[in-house]
Amino acid sequence: MKTKEINNNTVIDKIDVHVHIGKYAGSFVNSNYEPKILDYFKKNGYKKIVFTHNSFFFNLEEGLKNTLEFILANSNFAYGYLVYNPHFIERSLNIIRDNFGKNNIVGIKMHPEDHRCFIDDEKYRPLWKIASEKKIPVLSHTWNPNVASSFQKFADAVLFEKVIMEFPGLKIILGYAGAKDYYYIEVVKMLKKLKKYHLYIDTAGDILYRGMLEKFVESAGAERILFGSDVPWMDPAFTISYIESSGFSLPVKTRIFSGNAADLFAI
Amino acid sequence: MASLNNFNCCSEIYDCCLWYGTDSTNPEVNSDLKLLSNHTDSLNKIFNDVKLFINSLYSVYYDPIEGDIALEGILKKNKDNFLGTIIFPSHFILEKKGFEKYLGKKIKSGFKMLRLLPKNHKYSVDAWAFKYFYEILNRWHFPVVISLDELDITGNKQINWKYFYDLAQKYPDIPIILDGGNAKEMVFSGYLFQVLQNTGNVYLNIHNLFAFNQVEEIVQQFGAGKLLFDSNLPFYPEEMVIRRIGNARIINEDRSKIFGGNMKNIIKRITVY
Numbered sequence: 001m002k003t004k005e006i007n008n009n010t011v012i013d014k015i016d017v018h019v020h021i022g023k024y025a026g027s028f029v030n031s032n033y034e035p036k037i038l039d040y041f042k043k044n045g046y047k048k049i050v051f052t053h054n055s056f057f058f059n060l061e062e063g064l065k066n067t068l069e070f071i072l073a074n075s076n077f078a079y080g081y082l083v084y085n086p087h088f089i090e091r092s093l094n095i096i097r098d099n100f101g102k103n104n105i106v107g108i109k110m111h112p113e114d115h116r117c118f119i120d121d122e123k124y125r126p127l128w129k130i131a132s133e134k135k136i137p138v139l140s141h142t143w144n145p146n147v148a149s150s151f152q153k154f155a156d157a158v159l160f161e162k163v164i165m166e167f168p169g170l171k172i173i174l175g176y177a178g179a180k181d182y183y184y185i186e187v188v189k190m191l192k193k194l195k196k197y198h199l200y201i202d203t204a205g206d207i208l209y210r211g212m213l214e215k216f217v218e219s220a221g222a223e224r225i226l227f228g229s230d231v232p233w234m235d236p237a238f239t240i241s242y243i244e245s246s247g248f249s250l251p252v253k254t255r256i257f258s259g260n261a262a263d264l265f266a267i
Numbered sequence: 268m269a270s271l272n273n274f275n276c277c278s279e280i281y282d283c284c285l286w287y288g289t290d291s292t293n294p295e296v297n298s299d300l301k302l303l304s305n306h307t308d309s310l311n312k313i314f315n316d317v318k319l320f321i322n323s324l325y326s327v328y329y330d331p332i333e334g335d336i337a338l339e340g341i342l343k344k345n346k347d348n349f350l351g352t353i354i355f356p357s358h359f360i361l362e363k364k365g366f367e368k369y370l371g372k373k374i375k376s377g378f379k380m381l382r383l384l385p386k387n388h389k390y391s392v393d394a395w396a397f398k399y400f401y402e403i404l405n406r407w408h409f410p411v412v413i414s415l416d417e418l419d420i421t422g423n424k425q426i427n428w429k430y431f432y433d434l435a436q437k438y439p440d441i442p443i444i445l446d447g448g449n450a451k452e453m454v455f456s457g458y459l460f461q462v463l464q465n466t467g468n469v470y471l472n473i474h475n476l477f478a479f480n481q482v483e484e485i486v487q488q489f490g491a492g493k494l495l496f497d498s499n500l501p502f503y504p505e506e507m508v509i510r511r512i513g514n515a516r517i518i519n520e521d522r523s524k525i526f527g528g529n530m531k532n533i534i535k536r537i538t539v540y
Contacts, residue, residue, distance in 0.1 A: 033479055040479075149423050181449065182293045206451050206477050210504045211295070232479035233454050241510035242503075 011045040012254050015261035016236065017139065018175055018204035018228025019051035021070050021078075033232045038074070044240065047258060048267055049078055052109045052139075056083035060091050064099065071104045079267055081109035081139060086123035093126055100136055106265045107137040112154040114141070119159035132169040137264050139173040139202070144183030152180075157187050164197045171264065173226060177201040177216070184212050191220035200264065202228030203256070208242045213256075222252045226261050276519030279316035279527035282306075283380075284352070284412070284446055284472055284497035287338060288324030298324070298501035300341065306498070306505050307348045316527065317348050320380055320497075326354035327387060335373065342377035350534075351378035352412065355400075357388045363399045370403065371539055379534045380410045380444070386417045394433050405438040408536045412472070414448030426450075428458045435466035442468055442533045444495060447475035449502070454478035463489045470533070473525065474499040474508050482525075483516045491521035495530050 021034065041049065053070060056063025060083065067080040082099055084092045099105045108131060112119050119140065131138050142157035157178025164170055178187045184207065191199055201216060201224060216225055227243065229236040243256055261267070287303060290296035303319065310317040321341070326334025331354040342349045353373050359366045370381075381404065385392045392413070394401065404411055418427045435443055445462070447453035453475050462469055463485070474497045476482050485493060498508050512525055 036480055148419070148421070151423075182295055185295065206475060208503050208507060209295075210501055233451070234477045235479045235481060235511075237511050237514060238477055238507065241507045241514070245504050245506035245510060 012250070012257045013047045014045050014227055014240075015048045015050070015258040015265075015267070016041075016046060016229050016231070017050045017173065017226045017261050017265075018202050018230050019049045020054055020230065020232060021051045022054035022066055037231055040236070041077075044236070045257075047077075048261075050081060050106060050139075050261070050265060050267075051078060052081045052083065056081075056109070057085075057111055057114050060085060060088060060095055064095055067105075068103055075104065079104045079106045079265065081105075081107045084108050084110050084124075084127045084138075086110075086115055086117040086121065086127075089123065089126050093130060096130055096134075096136070100134060106267060107139055109139045109141075111141045113143060113151045116151060116154055118154050119156065120162050124163075128163060128167040128170060131171075132167045135169070135171065137171040137173060139175055142174045142176060142178035142187075144178065144180040146183070147180055157183070158190050160199065161190055161194065164194060164199060168197060171198040171200070173200045173202055173228075173264075175202055175228065176205040176207050176230070177203070177212070179207040179209070179212065180205075182209065184209065184215070188215050188219045191216065191224060195220060200224050200226055200260070202226045203239055203243065204228035204230035205234060208238060213243065213246050213248075217248065217252065222248070222255045223260055225256045226264070227257045277523045277526045278314060279318075279523075279531065280310055280314040280496060281318045281320070281527045281530035282310070282498050282500075283320050283444065283495045283530055284474065285319055285321055285500040286324050286502070287321050287341065288334070290324055291328035296324075296501055302501060303341075303349075306500055307345075309505070311348075314527070318350055318527075318530075319348055320350050320352050320530075322352045322382060323354065327384065331356040331388075335378070339373075339376045339378075346377065349377065350380075351376070352380040352382050353378045354382050354384065355388075357390045359400070360390050366400060367403055370407070370409070374409075374537065374539055379537065380412055383411060383413045384417055385413075386420065393430065394437050401434070401438045401441065405440045406538075406540060408440050408442070408538050410442040410444055410533050410537075412444040412446050414446045415450040415452050416448035419450060419452065426452050426455075426458065428462060431462045431469055432465055435462075435468050439468055442470060442536075444470045444472060446472040446497070450475070451477070454481065456481060456484070460485075460488065463493055469493070470495050470529065472497040472499075473512065474503060480516075482511070486515075486517050486521050491517065491524040492529055494525045496526050 053063050053066040055066050071078050141155050143152040143155040145153040145156035157174045177184050229239045286298050323334035323338045342351050383392050454477050498505050
């Protein structure tokens with residue numbers, strides 16, 4: 001009779017910093033995923049989430065309304081990002097000024113691919129200023145600019161080197177580690193070089209490459225890695241399995257799953 | 268997260284897609300015999316019957332004939348656990364006649380699946396262009412695997428989903444295995460579910476059925492018979508996908524089908540003429 005268990009896992013507390021709430025494009029069938037995902041969170045050690053409401057990418061006021069409503073319904077659990085739209089600078093800044101630090105609003109999300117605006121474009125400069133002044137963590141969609149999808153060129157993670165040199169006080173999370181198709185190798189190099197700055201990566205998305213996390217920990221330190229799933233585009237079960245099957249010690253896994261996020265967002 | 272004690276249900280595992288060799292475009296990706304042996308040993312500790320379907324990266328990036336000959340040698344030495352996936356050599360498009368003989372020879376050497384790489388190797392797999400080969404594969408009930416990457420011509424998520432309808436309806440005896448490759452488009456269930464709904468012989472490799480609850484939802488809507496376990500080693504950590512299915516919110520009977528039962532049935536039906 002063979003041993004049928006790989007191991008028994010300790011359930012580690014989790015803070016997922018890359019969650020999407022709200023309906024999205026019609027190509028995605030799981031439109032009614034919210035009740036299921038909340039149940040999943042409860043059963044799998046989730047203590048908190050930091051989310052973006054999908055409507056925020058397209059309509060700032062609607063996005064804010066939906067964000068606050070979701071927080072209100074899940075007040076001990078859900079923390080929200082505001083969205084900065086580089087094409088509607090004043091409206092974005094007004095929303096940030098009025099809402100950051102209140103009602104569980106703890107960060108700003110930017111999406112250079114969706115908004116078709118390069119990370120180092122002047123239109124992001126007002127964001128860098130306010131985020132530096134108010135010490136607001138900024139999560140950015142980042143990606144490999146060389147993939148076939150042409151819009152991803154806007155989201156090249158290594159463009160942040162220029163930004164962080166000019167605004168050294170920024171706290172930036174590189175969503176998806178900028179890593180599709182092994183671009184993480186470039187991101188690892190950048191993080192190693194800019195170790196003294198507050199540059200983080202998250203584990204969201206389909207970037208579950210063998211050995212990737214180990215390289216980030218080795219070069220940038222475990223304190224720079226945040227657990228993020230990109231749910232519902234990713235089932236967190238994949239991301240959790242990915243981190244759990246790494247060779248890290250329990251304290252390192254705990255840092256990644258929740259400790260770093262708790263420190264960064266003060267939640 | 269539940270512990271991995273759901274394996275009591277499952278005595279066999281058929282890992283339907285893993286790779287041998289080095290990815291020429293990225294030397295970080297390397298799978299040698301040692302890695303494959305370690306993977307086999309780990310699986311042998313959990314499952315009684317372990318079969319790995321190996322694809323040669325050399326066949327993808329250099330020469331399918333030469334790469335698959337090299338792979339043949341490896342299969343011979345590991346008959347208990349290793350099976351091969353043929354990479355379709357595109358010269359058969361011009362010299363069709365030799366294909367049937369080639370396929371027969373490969374099957375005898377332990378290859379049980381054919382992978383098509385239309386984008387990488389620049390040929391068309393539309394039914395009208397590939398008819399000669401599909402007819403043989405249909406007669407032989409021989410499984411064909413194709414990755415979504417290979418059908419995304421623009422790179423902007425414009426997948427030719429209709430390909431699967433046409434192919435599956437015209438050739439109902441070819442088990443058509445849709446593999447996510449490196450594409451995120453497998454999460455677009457709106458299209459994927461339409462394919463499953465309208466075809467009887469399309470199967471999905473599970474390594475990048477990433478969307479939330481997607482594995483569970485497919486099982487619920489279409490049954491577990493459509494899903495095939497694959498690790499996509501060395502691109503992903505070998506344990507990750509095993510854990511995903513081990514911990515999936517499905518009954519053990521379904522888990523067992525996904526891990527091995529479905530693929531076992533597919534290769535049982537292969538008939539060589």
